Amino acid sequence: xxxxxxxxxxxxxxxxxxxxxxxxxxxxxxxxxxxxxxxxxxxxxxxxxxxxxxxxxxxxxxxxxxxxxxxxxxxxxxxxxxxxxxxxxxxxxxxxxxxxxxxxxxxxxxxxxxxxxxxxxxxxxxxxxxxxxxxxxxxxxxxxxxxxxxxxxxxxxxxxxxxxxxxxxxxxxxxxxxxxxxxxxxxxxxxxxxxxxxxxxxxxxxxxxxxxxxxxxxxxxxxxxxxxxxxxxxxxxxxxxxxxxxxxxxxxxxxxxxxxxxxxxxxxxxxxxxxxxxxxxxxxxxxxxxxxxxxxxxxxxxxxxxx
Amino acid sequence: xxxxxxxxxxxxxxxxxxxxxxxxxxxxxxxxxxxxxxxxxxxxxxxxxxxxxxxxxxxxxxxxxxxxxxxxxxxxxxxxxxxxxxxxxxxxxxxxxxxxxxxxxxxxxxxxxxxxxxxxxxxxxxxxxxxxxxxxxxxxxxxxxxxxxxxxxxxxxxxxxxxxxxxxxxxxxxxxxxxxxxxxxxxxxxxxxxxxxxxxxxxxxxxxxxxxxxxxxxxxxxxxxxxxxxxxxxxxxxxxxxxxxxxxxxxxxxxxxxxxxxxxxxxxxxxxxxxxxxxxx
Numbered sequence: 001x002x003x004x005x006x007x008x009x010x011x012x013x014x015x016x017x018x019x020x021x022x023x024x025x026x027x028x029x030x031x032x033x034x035x036x037x038x039x040x041x042x043x044x045x046x047x048x049x050x051x052x053x054x055x056x057x058x059x060x061x062x063x064x065x066x067x068x069x070x071x072x073x074x075x076x077x078x079x080x081x082x083x084x085x086x087x088x089x090x091x092x093x094x095x096x097x098x099x100x101x102x103x104x105x106x107x108x109x110x111x112x113x114x115x116x117x118x119x120x121x122x123x124x125x126x127x128x129x130x131x132x133x134x135x136x137x138x139x140x141x142x143x144x145x146x147x148x149x150x151x152x153x154x155x156x157x158x159x160x161x162x163x164x165x166x167x168x169x170x171x172x173x174x175x176x177x178x179x180x181x182x183x184x185x186x187x188x189x190x191x192x193x194x195x196x197x198x199x200x201x202x203x204x205x206x207x208x209x210x211x212x213x214x215x216x217x218x219x220x221x222x223x224x225x226x227x228x229x230x231x232x233x234x235x236x237x238x239x240x241x242x243x244x245x246x247x248x249x250x251x252x253x254x255x256x257x258x259x260x261x262x263x264x265x266x267x268x269x270x271x272x273x274x275x276x277x278x279x280x281x282x283x284x285x286x287x288x289x290x291x292x293x294x295x296x297x298x299x300x301x302x303x304x305x306x307x
Numbered sequence: 308x309x310x311x312x313x314x315x316x317x318x319x320x321x322x323x324x325x326x327x328x329x330x331x332x333x334x335x336x337x338x339x340x341x342x343x344x345x346x347x348x349x350x351x352x353x354x355x356x357x358x359x360x361x362x363x364x365x366x367x368x369x370x371x372x373x374x375x376x377x378x379x380x381x382x383x384x385x386x387x388x389x390x391x392x393x394x395x396x397x398x399x400x401x402x403x404x405x406x407x408x409x410x411x412x413x414x415x416x417x418x419x420x421x422x423x424x425x426x427x428x429x430x431x432x433x434x435x436x437x438x439x440x441x442x443x444x445x446x447x448x449x450x451x452x453x454x455x456x457x458x459x460x461x462x463x464x465x466x467x468x469x470x471x472x473x474x475x476x477x478x479x480x481x482x483x484x485x486x487x488x489x490x491x492x493x494x495x496x497x498x499x500x501x502x503x504x505x506x507x508x509x510x511x512x513x514x515x516x517x518x519x520x521x522x523x524x525x526x527x528x529x530x531x532x533x534x535x536x537x538x539x540x541x542x543x544x545x546x547x548x549x550x551x552x553x554x555x556x557x558x559x560x561x562x563x564x565x566x567x568x569x570x571x572x573x574x575x576x577x578x579x580x581x582x583x584x585x586x587x588x
Contacts, residue, residue, distance in 0.1 A: 011428070018429030022441075029445045142570040144521045146528045146544065147562040150551065158552050245434035249525050253548075264529050267444045275444045279437065287432045 004298050012291040019283045023276045024069045028062070030272075078280070079273035081266075088277035091262060096281065098168050099258035102250065103243055103285075105174055106181035110243075111236055114186040118193025119225070123216075125198065133190060140187030145246045149180040149253040166255035177254045181246050185239035192235055197225070230300060237293030241286040248282075327578040330571035337568055340387040350378035352385040353536040361554050371556040373546060379560055382538035386561065389539050390568075393454050393523040394516045400458025401465045401515060402508065409469025410496055410504065414477055424470070427463040435460065436522050443531050450533035453526050457519045465511055472507040476500050506583050513576035517569045524565050540565050 035053035036044075053059050057068055072078065078088040121133040140148070156176060157165045167173045200206065210216075248260030255261070259278050266274035323331070340347055349369075356376030364371045370379035412423040433441060442456035476482065477500060485495050526532040527541025535542065540561040547557025 014425065015429050015432050018425070019432050022429065022433075026441065026445055031446075138570065138573070139566070142517075142573055143566045144525055144528075144541070144569070146525060146541070147566055150544065150548065150558060150562060154551050154555070241434035245436040248436060248440065249528065252529060263440060264531075267440060268448075268530060270444075272444075275441075279433070279441055279444075282434070282437055283432050286434050290432075 001298075005295060008291060008294050008298070012287055015287050016284060019280065019287065020070060020073065021066065023280045023283070024066055026276055026279075027272045073280075078277040081274050082271045083269055083274075088273045091274065092259065092277050092281055095257060095259045095262045095278075098256050099244075099247055099251070099260060101174065102177055102181060102247055102256065102258060103240070105178035106243055106247075107185070107236070107240055108182075109178055110182035110185035110189060110239065111232070113182065114189025115193050115229070115232065117186075118190040119197060121190065121194045122197035122201065133194075137187035137190045140183040141191075145180060145184065145249045146253050148183055149177070149250055152176050152180055153253070168254075168256045168258075173254075173256075177250050177256060180253070181243055181250045184246065185236070185243055188239060189232060189236060192231060193229075196229075196231060233300070234293055234297050237289050237296075240289040244282050244286055323578055326574050330574040330578075333567060333571040334575060337387055337391055337571075340384045341391050344385050344388050348378075348381035348384040350381040352377060352382040352538040354378075361550075363554070364556055370560045371554070373543075373557045374550070374554075379543075379556060382543060383540070383561060383564060385538040386540045386543060387564075389450060389533050389537065390520050390523060390565075393450065393457065394519040396454040397457035397461065397519045397523070398512050398515050400455065401462040402512060404459070404462040405465035405469050406501075406504075406508070409466045410473055410500065412466070413470040413473025414492070414496055414500060420470075423466070427466050430463045433460075435518070436525055439522050439526060440531070443526065448526075448531040448534060450537065450539070453523055453532045456526070457522050460522070461515050461518060465508070465515065468507050468511045469504055472504040473500055476503045509583065510576065510580050513572065513579055517572040517576070520565065520569055520572070 033049075035049050035056070035058050057065055060068075076089050078092070080087055081091065117133045117137075121130045124130050143151075153165055153176065156162045163176050164173055165176075244260075247258060248263060250256070251258040251261040252264055259281055263275060263278035263282070266272075266278060354377060356372070359368070359372050359376035360374055362368050362372040362376075368378050368380065370383065372378055373382075408423055412420040430438065438460035439453070439456040442459055443452055446452040446455065482495060482499060485499060523532060524539070524541030524544075527539040527543075528545045530542070530545065532541060533539040543561035544558045544565075547554065547559075547561075550557055
């Protein structure tokens with residue numbers, strides 16, 4: 001068990017290192033001279049480009065630059081924004097809470113909603129309820145996030161005026177974005193729970209319990225649910241990553257000042273240090289959630305530990 | 308091996324559910340703009356017409372016009388061309404990258420496999436659209452770059468599938484038999500392993516096509532895909548964002564189209580999976 005944990009954590013560290021390298025390389029992969037790239041299209045005298053090149057250490061050999069970047073990152077220094085000259089780390093610190101609360105709320109909704117509707121769907125199989133839930137799930141999986149967001153905005157903000165469209169400073173501002181973001185993951189979980197439970201409900205030991213006179217509710221809650229829920233944990237953790245990616249779009253749709261929106265704006269402005277910082281945070285968060293999921297799965301399913 | 312597969316096409320079409328048949332029709336309609344957009348589109352998609360701005364759907368403009376007077380239907384048709392091309396090119400790119408890598412890693416195992424899978428893990432540490440955004444950040448916005456971005460972004464997932472399938476196939480006894488009679492590795496992979504890997508590849512390519520369209524239109528929505536004045540579904544949805552209350556058709560039609568197309572591809576993918584290998588479920 002300990003060996004498994006160690007192995008997985010080591011693997012994660014390797015992945016994190018790889019992420020850092022890729023993020024670092026981003027500026028250097030851009031066609032053209034990195035120092036010039038940082039200036040964009042503005043005509044700049046050669047002397048100034050050279051000055052910046054030396055100041056940022058771009059004239060040093062690549063491994064040296066990488067070491068410098070890693071060293072800075074470990075200390076919390078991720079460079080400064082090209083447009084505002086503010087430290088990237090402080091921009092991130094301001095943006096992370098908004099994204100974190102969105103991601104957590106969306107995940108909670110997805111898990112709660114997905115499990116609930118999955119159970120409802122499985123227990124009322126082939127009825128209107130089941131079909132209704134299945135259709136909602138299919139729509140959730142097929143619609144791109146920005147489209148679900150706009151649809152929800154149109155229905156609940158424009159027509160019904162129940163919720164505000166943009167902003168993030170209250171719980172009411174969180175509802176529509178969280179539902180938008182969570183719908184996709186929730187749809188996948190609902191389908192998963194439904195099929196898992198239907199499979200379990202068809203087993204002999206369920207028929208035995210039913211014959212013994214156990215109430216339907218107890219069968220659902222105790223016997224069926226326990227086994228049906230295992231894949232939910234792992235799938236949910238994978239979906240968390242998709243959630244982080246989707247947050248980029250949702251934050252743009254609802255104009256929330258999170259890491260995702262920061263990333264999009266930085267890309268449009270070619271502000272590379274900001275892009276690197278945002279990408280780093282999102283990738284790290286995803287890696288971390290994957291690690292937790294794998295560890296949890298290893299805890300539940302002994303076969304994984306020794307496989 | 309080839310003859311049996313094609314004679315199953317007609318009965319396959321007959322056995323499809325109504326939903327799957329409808330999806331097939333939708334996908335077919337989607338491919339028409341790829342061949343002959345000018346015949347189908349009533350207007351020039353980029354033609355600005357200040358006298359016709361904000362027209363609701365009417366006889367002259369079936370789906371209305373946007374804030375520049377451009378005909379929505381025509382833009383939708385040309386946008387279909389862009390989206391379809393993006394789907395085809397990016398899936399092809401993913402397949403081109405993943406098949407050699409996956410086959411080699413799965414068949415030969417060893418250090419090649421270890422390194423490949425570590426790289427795959429690292430690249431997959433960037434969730435879906437994030438990777439596409441990274442590539443766009445490096446190469447800049449635009450349709451071609453979006454195709455490359457999505458192609459590279461989805462390649463790791465394909466590699467895992469190809470490798471997984473290869474791992475299963477290489478354990479089969481006919482592989483062992485082939486090796487025993489002295490068949491060279493290259494021929495074994497080409498003639499025995501690869502044809503069996505194709506099934507799994509087709510399934511993920513179908514899903515991948517839908518994913519490509521979703522990511523592509525999301526990039527367009529963010530302003531990072533095909534640049535104006537080119538017609539792109541995601542960009543069209545974004546253009547109409549501020550007019551939801553009044554001129555709803557500017558966002559509604561492109562958005563509904565994206566949803567419908569992705570839905571159709573998903574349904575077809577499910578049907579395809581069932582036909583190809585009912586055991587897989």
